[in-house]
Amino acid sequence: MGKLFSNKTKEVFVGPLNKNNPVTIQVLGICSALAVTAKLEPALVMGLSVTIIVAFANVIISLLRNTIPGRIRIIVQLVVVAALVTVVSEVLKAFAYDVSVQLSVYIGLIITNCILMGRLEAFAMSNKPWESFIDGLGNGIGYAWILIVVGFFRELLGSGTLLGYKVIPQAFYDAGYSNNGLMILPPMALILVACIIWVQRARNKELQEK
Amino acid sequence: MSGLRKFLDKIKPNFEEGGKFAKLHSVFDGFETFLFVPNTTSKKGSHIHDATDSKRTMIIVVLALVPALLFGMYNVGYQHFLAIGQDMGFWGTFFFGFLAVLPIILVSYIVGLGIEFIVAQIKGHEIQEGYLVTGFLIPLIVPVDTPLWMIAVATAFAVIFAKEVFGGTGMNIFNVALVTRAFLFFAYPTAMSGDTVWVRTKGAFGFGKGEVIDAFSGATPLGQVGTATGPTADIVGTLGEPLNFWDGVIGLIPGSIGETSVIAIALGAILLLVTKVASWKTMLSVFAGGAIVGAIFNWIGPDTAVAHFPWYEHLVFGGFAFGAVFMATDPVTSSRTETGKWIYGFLVGAMAITIRVLNPGYAEGMMLAILLMNAFAPLIDFYVVDANIKRRLKRKSPSNLPQGEALERS
Numbered sequence: 001m002g003k004l005f006s007n008k009t010k011e012v013f014v015g016p017l018n019k020n021n022p023v024t025i026q027v028l029g030i031c032s033a034l035a036v037t038a039k040l041e042p043a044l045v046m047g048l049s050v051t052i053i054v055a056f057a058n059v060i061i062s063l064l065r066n067t068i069p070g071r072i073r074i075i076v077q078l079v080v081v082a083a084l085v086t087v088v089s090e091v092l093k094a095f096a097y098d099v100s101v102q103l104s105v106y107i108g109l110i111i112t113n114c115i116l117m118g119r120l121e122a123f124a125m126s127n128k129p130w131e132s133f134i135d136g137l138g139n140g141i142g143y144a145w146i147l148i149v150v151g152f153f154r155e156l157l158g159s160g161t162l163l164g165y166k167v168i169p170q171a172f173y174d175a176g177y178s179n180n181g182l183m184i185l186p187p188m189a190l191i192l193v194a195c196i197i198w199v200q201r202a203r204n205k206e207l208q209e210k
Numbered sequence: 211m212s213g214l215r216k217f218l219d220k221i222k223p224n225f226e227e228g229g230k231f232a233k234l235h236s237v238f239d240g241f242e243t244f245l246f247v248p249n250t251t252s253k254k255g256s257h258i259h260d261a262t263d264s265k266r267t268m269i270i271v272v273l274a275l276v277p278a279l280l281f282g283m284y285n286v287g288y289q290h291f292l293a294i295g296q297d298m299g300f301w302g303t304f305f306f307g308f309l310a311v312l313p314i315i316l317v318s319y320i321v322g323l324g325i326e327f328i329v330a331q332i333k334g335h336e337i338q339e340g341y342l343v344t345g346f347l348i349p350l351i352v353p354v355d356t357p358l359w360m361i362a363v364a365t366a367f368a369v370i371f372a373k374e375v376f377g378g379t380g381m382n383i384f385n386v387a388l389v390t391r392a393f394l395f396f397a398y399p400t401a402m403s404g405d406t407v408w409v410r411t412k413g414a415f416g417f418g419k420g421e422v423i424d425a426f427s428g429a430t431p432l433g434q435v436g437t438a439t440g441p442t443a444d445i446v447g448t449l450g451e452p453l454n455f456w457d458g459v460i461g462l463i464p465g466s467i468g469e470t471s472v473i474a475i476a477l478g479a480i481l482l483l484v485t486k487v488a489s490w491k492t493m494l495s496v497f498a499g500g501a502i503v504g505a506i507f508n509w510i511g512p513d514t515a516v517a518h519f520p521w522y523e524h525l526v527f528g529g530f531a532f533g534a535v536f537m538a539t540d541p542v543t544s545s546r547t548e549t550g551k552w553i554y555g556f557l558v559g560a561m562a563i564t565i566r567v568l569n570p571g572y573a574e575g576m577m578l579a580i581l582l583m584n585a586f587a588p589l590i591d592f593y594v595v596d597a598n599i600k601r602r603l604k605r606k607s608p609s610n611l612p613q614g615e616a617l618e619r620s
Contacts, residue, residue: 182397
C-alpha cells in the first residue's frame, strides 16, 4: 500500500480538490458548470459522469502513451473520450432517463470539456496508469464538488427543494417568502462560482494574484 | 453647533488607536465628517481645490431627489384612496404615502449603510458617501408593494456584488441602485410587474384600510400598452379614466414610487443642472435618442400597440424621465468624455425605447438600457480618446499638411 499512496500520489489526488481546482483555479469547464447546476440532481450526475470519464480516459491514454504517435495524439485522445462519453450517455439513458433528458446535450459535450483534454495532455501522456487514474479521479471530484455546491444553493434558493424534495417549509411561503428566480438563471451560477473563488482565495493567501 | 463640536472632540479619543471603541473608528469618522468639514488637508502632491467635495455632490443629488420623493409619497396615498374610494384630504393622502414609503427608505439605508460600515471596518478605510444617493434612489424605483425583505436582499446583493467587490464608491461599473432593481426584477418577477403591485390596496400600519372598489385597475400605462393585443391601446388610470400626455407629465398614475411625475423630476433636474452635478449633454441626448427611435417606430414600426404609442408619450410614461435625469447621468457609470456623453446618452434613450417596443416581456426598458450602456461606457470613452489622439497625430505629421505648407516648412 505504501507504493500505492506515496506522497506524490496523494498530492496528485488532493491538489485538484483545492489549490489546483480545475474550475476555480484553472477556470476550466465553466460552460457546463453554468448549464447543469440549476438543480442538484443533474449537477451530481454530471460530476459523477465527468469523474468516471476523466479517470478512465486517463488510464487508457496512459497505457497507450508510448505507442501513440505525437502528430495524431489529439485524435486518439478524442476517440477514447468519445467512446467513454457514449458509454456513459447510453447508461444514463437506460437507467436514469429523466436525468439524461435534463442534462440533454451536456453529457455529449463532455467531449469538449477542457478539463478532459487538459488532463490527458498534461498528465496522462507522461505518467503511469495508476497515477493517471488518481489524477483523473482528483480532477473529476474537484470539478464535481464545485458543481454540487453551486447546484445545492441554486436549487435550495431558486426552487426551495433539494433533489426534488421540498425542504423550505410551506409556512415560509405563507409568511411571504418566495423563491429567487434569478438563481435559476445561468448568471447566478457564475456569481456563485465567483463566491467560491472568493472564499477559497481569502483562505489561501498564496492563491491571490498580485 | 459648537456644543456638538465639543461633544465630538470629547468622545473622539475613545475612537482613536488604543481607545475603547477603536474598532468603530471608521463609523465615528464617517459621522464626524458628515457633520463637520474635516480640518485636515492633504500634505503631499498637487491638488486642485474646489468648494464641492463628494459629500456635497451627493447631498445635492439627494436634494434633487426630494421633489420626486415627496410627490411619490403623495401619489402612493392618492392611488390608494382612489382604489378604495375614499377621500382623506391632502394631508391624509400624503400621510398614508409617507407611512407606506418610509419603511422602504429605512430598509434601504439600514441594509446598505450597514454593509458599507462593515466593509469600511474590515478594510480599515473611511466610510464612503456614495450610498447616500443609492439608498435614496432605491425606494424611488421600486413598486410600493415590494416586500421589505426583498428590498433588503436585493440591496445587500447590489452593494456587495455591484459595488464593494469593484472597490467601493466611484469604482463600480454598474449603477448600484439599478442593479438592486434588476435583481428584484429577475429574482422576484411577480413582485415587480403585473397589475397588482403598483398601487397599495391594503392599509399602512392600520391606517387607511378599506375595500377595493370595482372599477379599480392597477396596471401602469406602459404595462397596459405592452400587454395590449390589438394594434392600438387606450391607456387608463386607476379608475379606468383615459390618460393622455399631460397625465404623464403631472404623474398621478400608477408606477414605481418616484418615477411617475415628470414635473417633480424636472425640478430635480434643474437643481442638478444649475449646480453642474449632472451633465446636460447626457440628459438631453437620452431624450433625443428616445424621441428619435420612438418616432421611427411610430413611422415604420411593427403593427403593435406599443410601437404605435406616440413617441412623446414614451418620454413621459414609465421610468424614462427618471432614468434620464438621475440614472443615466451618474458620473461614475456613464461616459466621461464630452463626445462620449452624447453617444452614451443617445444610445441609452434609443435602447430603452427599442426594448419597450420590440420585447413584449419588458414593458419598461429604461433599467436594462442604462445597465447595458453602463457596460459600454468605458468602451465609448476609449474610442473617443483614441480618435482624439489619432486626429492630433495626423495634424502633426508633415505628409498630411497641405502641399504648399509642407514645402514651406521643409
